[in-house]
Amino acid sequence: MTTSAExxxxxxxxxxxxxxxxxxxxxxxxxxxxxxxKSANEIALDAIERAIADAGxxxxxxxxxxxxxxxxxxxxxxxxxxxxxxGQSIWMSTDGGAMTWAATAPVAAAQxxxxxxxxxxxxxxxxDWFSQKGKGGEGPGKYHGEERMKANFELPFGWFPQPVYFxxxxxxxxxxxxxxxxxxxxxxxACRYHATRHPDAITRQRPLDLAGYLARPMMVDPLRMxxxxxxxxGGGATIMTSLERARxxxxxxxxxxxxxxxxxxxxxxxxxxxxxxxxxxxFSAPRAFEQAGVTPGDVDVLTLYDPFSIVALMQIExxxxxxxxxxxxxxxxxxxxxxxPGLAYNTHGGLLSHAYVLGxxxxxxxxxxxxxxxxCQVSDCEIGVYGGYTGHMASTLVMRRDR
Amino acid sequence: MSTAPLxxxxxxxxxxxxxxxxxxxxxxPRCSGCARYVWYPxxxxxxxxxxxxxxxxxxxxxxxxxxxEVKHELYPAYEDTLPYVTGIVTLExxxxxxxxxxxxxxxxxxxxxxxxxxxxxxxxxxKGVDGEVVAPVxxxxxxxxxxxxxx
Ligand SMILES: [Zn+2]
Numbered sequence: 001m002t003t004s005a006e007x008x009x010x011x012x013x014x015x016x017x018x019x020x021x022x023x024x025x026x027x028x029x030x031x032x033x034x035x036x037x038k039s040a041n042e043i044a045l046d047a048i049e050r051a052i053a054d055a056g057x058x059x060x061x062x063x064x065x066x067x068x069x070x071x072x073x074x075x076x077x078x079x080x081x082x083x084x085x086x087g088q089s090i091w092m093s094t095d096g097g098a099m100t101w102a103a104t105a106p107v108a109a110a111q112x113x114x115x116x117x118x119x120x121x122x123x124x125x126x127x128d129w130f131s132q133k134g135k136g137g138e139g140p141g142k143y144h145g146e147e148r149m150k151a152n153f154e155l156p157f158g159w160f161p162q163p164v165y166f167x168x169x170x171x172x173x174x175x176x177x178x179x180x181x182x183x184x185x186x187x188x189x190a191c192r193y194h195a196t197r198h199p200d201a202i203t204r205q206r207p208l209d210l211a212g213y214l215a216r217p218m219m220v221d222p223l224r225m226x227x228x229x230x231x232x233x234g235g236g237a238t239i240m241t242s243l244e245r246a247r248x249x250x251x252x253x254x255x256x257x258x259x260x261x262x263x264x265x266x267x268x269x270x271x272x273x274x275x276x277x278x279x280x281x282x283f284s285a286p287r288a289f290e291q292a293g294v295t296p297g298d299v300d301v302l303t304l305y306d307p308f309s310i311v312a313l314m315q316i317e318x319x320x321x322x323x324x325x326x327x328x329x330x331x332x333x334x335x336x337x338x339x340x341p342g343l344a345y346n347t348h349g350g351l352l353s354h355a356y357v358l359g360x361x362x363x364x365x366x367x368x369x370x371x372x373x374x375x376c377q378v379s380d381c382e383i384g385v386y387g388g389y390t391g392h393m394a395s396t397l398v399m400r401r402d403r
Numbered sequence: 404m405s406t407a408p409l410x411x412x413x414x415x416x417x418x419x420x421x422x423x424x425x426x427x428x429x430x431x432p433r434c435s436g437c438a439r440y441v442w443y444p445x446x447x448x449x450x451x452x453x454x455x456x457x458x459x460x461x462x463x464x465x466x467x468x469x470x471x472e473v474k475h476e477l478y479p480a481y482e483d484t485l486p487y488v489t490g491i492v493t494l495e496x497x498x499x500x501x502x503x504x505x506x507x508x509x510x511x512x513x514x515x516x517x518x519x520x521x522x523x524x525x526x527x528x529x530k531g532v533d534g535e536v537v538a539p540v541x542x543x544x545x546x547x548x549x550x551x552x553x554x
Contacts, residue, residue: 155408158489167471221472
């Protein structure tokens with residue numbers, strides 16, 4: 001853990017402590033190797049169908065749906081009922097989705113379950129960006145280009161889109177902490193190591209070692225191609241219910257043990273963040289670990305929202321897995337690989353090598369690890385963590401096996 | 404029709420910057436209450452709440468905070484300028500002010516963090532976008548040893 005006082009460039013969120021109240025009981029992913037030709041809703045339904053089957057529930061037993069506060073909201077209760085031919089009433093929430101919300105959705109879900117608004121709540125996220133790209137769609141970049149200060153004081157200078165922000169951050173991190181290209185490479189290689197052993201992963205047939213990583217062309221120097229996430233179609237769904245109810249269902253419950261949320265004071269202006277080479281995990285992770293009664297050293301598997309290798313490296317430091325600037329040692333020599341002593345990291349391949357589904361599959365992967373069902377199974381896996389990120393926010397979800 | 408990545412002209416918080424640039428002046432908003440620079444511009448000073456934040460000339464000297472060399476097309480309008488260097492320069496007047504800028508007239512391999520930089524005005528135009536804009540961009544200071552501020 002960091003020893004310094006909480007810095008002043010951001011703050012923690014005020015989430016209610018719901019630790020031990022609810023569990024994850026069903027997970028489903030829908031990953032496509034190339035353009036699926038499906039809409040985001042159709043992809044979401046594929047994932048939902050799998051999650052419901054995984055939980056051993058019937059479609060008419062789902063009475064809560066959570067999705068992202070942005071990016072459409074085009075998935076309605078009727079979308080669900082029409083597809084499954086059911087007629088139940090469904091509690092709807094926009095406190096869910098992927099990115100940071102994949103970690104914080106359990107808080108709103110626990111509250112809804114406690115208040116009797118729903119019993120089995122499904123959090124979902126899906127994108128059709130690969131298919132949209134083929135149709136001239138704009139993908140993730142457009143959400144940033146429309147912001148006024150970026151439009152005036154960043155875009156004219158070529159400081160856009162995201163790979164440029166994170167290359168600039170990476171170079172400064174290298175200067176401040178001595179981080180090397182090999183350290184970023186270790187993260188990319190670990191993701192690929194797992195992806196090549198994972199049936200769903202988009203890069204499963206494209207192995208990558210450190211020498212291969214270093215030989216790859218720069219995308220935005222100092223970031224190489226393999227430091228940057230994929231663009232793909234895909235989605236995921238995660239079903240939550242009370243811990244009590246979870247114990248009656250098909251799979252061993254995975255308990256929500258702690259949730260944290262942190263904010264950067266500079267919003268979405270990466271250039272202006274007080275600590276340029278840190279993530280708001282500084283403000284998020286400590287509270288989640290405290291709620292769960294564990295420390296980073298207790299964690300058996302870690303998945304991180306990883307649009308770029310440097311984002312993962314900073315989160316590893318900012319969550320307290322090592323002192324700030326010390327991630328290089330922690331990630332070296334295969335120590336992030338599931339079958340090597342160390343910190344098993346993004347054991348499905350992450351955004352870098354599994355698919356660009358923005359973190360919901362990261363949560364689902366931790367669930368599978370804690371059940372003992374993962375493709376790259378970590379032995380004796382009891383505590384798992386997902387770290388979410390959006391730039392102006394970070395979040396932390398600590399999960400554990402049911403005792 | 405968007406003119407991005409040219410700046411949107413006419414905004415009350417941003418137009419003074421571009422107007423000054425057209426006249427060859429590099430200006431920054433500085434709070435008349437607490438004398439801190441307010442970057443990016445805001446209606447009220449985040450440090451003291453003051454609403455009077457005039458644009459004042461700055462020296463155009465600074466230090467290279469960090470940079471990236473874009474080698475791959477990520478955004479169609481930048482295609483003609485590839486490869487290019489973009490990054491952040493901190494101002495000599497107050498190193499807390501981070502100015503995002505193009506880095507011009509530089510060999511990327513010779514750049515070093517914290518090296519002295521100097522403003523220079525360039526006309527920016529983009530593929531497939533009508534119009535152009537004069538913008539303050541930065542180049543390495545002439546004749547300066549790395550790590551020393553160019554006087
Ligand atoms: Zn002030």
